[in-house]
Amino acid sequence: MAPSAAAITGDIDRTSGTAIYVQLREILRSYIAQSCPPGSALPSERDLAERFGLARMTVRQAIDALVGEEVIERVVGLGTFVRRPKLDLQVKLTSxxxxxxxxxxxxxxxxxxxxxxxxxxxxxxxxxxxxxxxxxxxxxxxxxxxxxxxxxxxxxxxxxxxxxxxxxxxxxxxxxxxxxxxxxxxxxxxxxxxxxxxxxxxxxxxxxxxxxxxxxxxxxxxxxxxxxxxxxxxxADRYKLWVPLQRPGARRARNH
Amino acid sequence: MAPSAAAITGDIDRTSGTAIYVQLREILRSYIAQSCPPGSALPSERDLAERFGLARMTVRQAIDALVGEEVIERVVGLGTFVRRPKLDLQVKLTSxxxxxxxxxxxxxxxxxxxxxxxxxxxxxxxxxxxxxxxxxxxxxxxxxxxxxxxxxxxxxxxxxxxxxxxxxxxxxxxxxxxxxxxxxxxxxxxxxxxxxxxxxxxxxxxxxxxxxxxxxxxxxxxxxxxxxxxxxxxxADRYKLWVPLQRPGARRARNH
DNA sequence: AGACCGCACTGGTCTAGACCTGCCCTAAAA
DNA sequence: TTTTAGGGCAGGTCTAGACCAGTGCGGTCT
Missing domain, CATH: 3.40.1410.10 (Chorismate lyase-like)
Structure with a gap:
């Protein structure tokens, strides 16, 4: 069950010069970090659009960005869900x-x-x-x-x-x-x-x-x-490597 | 200078069941592969929309996908340009x-x-x-x-x-x-x-x-x-693991 | 000649709708 | 009791506009 969009704090500042979808993306990101355990659902796109007074396409743009970062994932017919945070990712060439x-x-x-x-x-x-x-x-x-x-x-x-x-x-x-x-x-x-x-x-x-x-x-x-x-x-007692795998040719949806 | 959109072959089939932006994406991909050396410009989004009879947002969706794949890149005020092909690296889920x-x-x-x-x-x-x-x-x-x-x-x-x-x-x-x-x-x-x-x-x-x-x-x-x-x-004496890495968001600077 | 300004482009963002398919739940039918 | 048909809601796609912010060129003013 998706929570009510009213539970999300923060508002859009239309005079700030920052793109609205960027503002919403960051609002959602901190909402997820604070109140959304992995697997929990986000409010629906339509709910978010109403809650923030935006067009659904704009909400989708914010969500698209987070999906691209693999923070959340979409499931048709069900909703948008918080993914398990990547604990570590040595695999991403970080220092x-x-x-x-x-x-x-x-x-x-x-x-x-x-x-x-x-x-x-x-x-x-x-x-x-x-x-x-x-x-x-x-x-x-x-x-x-x-x-x-x-x-x-x-x-x-x-x-x-x-x-x-x-x-x-x-x-x-x-x-x-x-x-x-x-x-x-x-x-x-x-x-x-x-x-x-x-x-x-x-x-x-x-x-x-x-x-x-x-x-x-x-x-x-x-x-x-x-x-x-x-x-x-x-x-070895202090370090483990986490590696995500993909079967060749089994690309997950990246471009919708 | 951007070529005319008329130079692109292929057409959209609205009855095929395949999403229009997917069709356009593939048309553009093969157009790029055939006729666009790295650095060359694509027709503008508005030209493409007119050429194929689509809304600009739909054209953008197709272009978004190719930008996401790092096949092309956008430059505000100038246009959309073909990038140098990148090596594709992916960890495999093999038996x-x-x-x-x-x-x-x-x-x-x-x-x-x-x-x-x-x-x-x-x-x-x-x-x-x-x-x-x-x-x-x-x-x-x-x-x-x-x-x-x-x-x-x-x-x-x-x-x-x-x-x-x-x-x-x-x-x-x-x-x-x-x-x-x-x-x-x-x-x-x-x-x-x-x-x-x-x-x-x-x-x-x-x-x-x-x-x-x-x-x-x-x-x-x-x-x-x-x-x-x-x-x-x-x-350990018989097995080593090879893992390709990519830095997240390692966007190249504008090289034009 | 040189500085400047504005127009005609480019992509970037946003709106307010539309209709589609996929999923689940519930109520009616078997 | 089990099965099936809707209905409601989820995301997916698409439209036809709008205005904004950079870019570059050409013409104009100094």
Whole structure:
């Protein structure tokens, strides 16, 4: 049973200059966050149109946006429903700090090294560069709520980030890359495997030698150029990956 | 300069039962593929509306879909332009046998159990069913090239697969589900973590107790109904997971 | 020549209706 | 008691207009 649209607080300001459907979208978003457990129904489009004094097409535009974000979903003949919030989504190429904040944890990092090195044969192959190419190596112990979460090592071609090493080690690598160097990661590949903690890694992560760890190797790209290769070792007792799957050819309705 | 809308071939069939905007979307898609290099402009929305005898809102719906697919992009005051084609990346919901064949290995399976059980509290929660609901439990040791690869346990609501237990255990579960029961997995969620091999699992997989394993819990859905919950333990030394990533909302800057 | 202004475009947003199909529930019929 | 036909309501699609806000060009004024 859908709740009454009257239960929604907030109103449209027609003089604000902000598009009405944007205002409604945000009203709905906060209403969902506050009062709608997953699976619950939103008021019908017609109810919302009446409640806010809008045309139904305008309401649909606001709802379309939230459906596109996968916050809610439509079911013909039934209504519009709140989807289960994505607890985490490593799969979306987010930075560690973004990721931890979404999980409601306090991210922190201890820098282990921040230096320029020459690409080894292995790193050259991974980054599709020539051996010996200067790289920035950035190795950190990442913490969540003060406890070790992972050991993280990023390699970035030095010519991509001129002057990076002159400053302080960044707190959020992806933020600095995008804001200071215009490198917004667009896509990537993760290689995921389980491994056992080596003595050095075990000491850093404060676990037993041989404990299971999740090893994630990531290649991140801007346009067609690889900009970041990273290897992370996550404590298995503290970290799980959530991956949405789709059968090829079974596209869910995206365009109505 | 935008071409004349008259240059576009194809027409709308109002009796076909297919939504008009879908027809127009496909007409535009093939027009783009044939006659529009990246960067070229589409006819304006108003031209298209006149050319096909449609309301502009309907034309916009067709264009919206293509913009959503990142095939084209809009620029206010200028027009609608063809984007560079992007690589399409999607995690696949494939079965074990499909997956192994893709990797060029010979899949095989040893059935450990194939029986009906009542849902425990844990399984009921995972499958979103009531406790005690009859389930089919199908536990296998999966091999690749004759060597143990993983231990796999599937739980399927019994009412979904009437008579399944009367026959032989299937060699490819997903194939039987789709061909015999019409259950084509459409989407799912994987929860991935690293874990240590328990004594029983270690014996089955022929590894040391405590060896790192990749634990993958999968929920697979047909429409909105969960049809399969599975837990798999993969040998870390033999299995890696490859996951493509895309940053959400990684809109490119206007490049014109 | 150079600065400016306005018009003719573009997409962006919005309205107030219309009719369709799909879903569920209920009341009547079997 | 079970089955079936409506009715009401959900979202899906479509129309024929409206006005707004950027963009660029061409003509005009200085």
């Amino acid at each position: 560690y700090s973004e990721e931890m904040q979404r999980r409601g944890m306090v991210p922190a990092a201890k820098v282990l090294s921040f230096e320029q090195i020459a690409a080894s044969a292995f790193l050259a192959r991974e980054l599709q560069l020539d051996e010996g190419t200067p790289l920035v190596r950035f190795r950190r112990l990442l913490l969540a709520d003060g406890e070790p979460m992972s050991v993280d090592e990023n390699f970035i071609p030095a010519h991509r980030v001129p002057g990076l090493l002159d400053g302080e080690p960044p707190t959020s690598l992806y933020n600095v890359l995008s804001e200071q160097f215009g490198l917004v990661m667009e896509w990537g590949e993760d290689m995921i495997e389980a491994t056992a903690a080596s003595p050095s890694t075990a000491r850093l992560l404060n676990v037993e030698v041989g404990s299971p760890l999740l090893k994630i190797q990531r290649h991140a790209f801007v346009a067609r150029a690889m900009v970041d290769y990273s290897v992370s070792y996550y404590r | 074990y046998s499909e997956e192994m064949q893709r990797r060029g290995m010979v899949p095989a399976a040893k059935v450990l159990s194939f029986e009906q059980i009542a849902a425990s509290a844990f399984l009921a929660r995972e499958l979103q069913l009531d406790e005690g609901t009859p389930l089919v439990r199908f536990r296998r040791l999966l091999l690749a090239d004759g060597e143990p690869m993983s231990v796999d346990e599937n739980f399927i609501p019994a009412h979904r697969v009437p008579g399944l237990l009367d026959g032989e255990p299937p060699t490819s579960l997903y194939n039987v589900l789709s061909e015999q029961f019409g259950l084509v997995m459409e989407w799912g969620e994987d929860m991935i973590e690293a874990t240590a091999a328990s004594p029983s699992t270690a014996r089955l997989l022929n590894v040391e107790v405590g060896s790192p394993l990749l634990k993958i819990q999968r929920h697979a859905f047909v429409a909105r109904a969960m049809v399969d919950y599975s837990v798999s333990y993969y040998r």
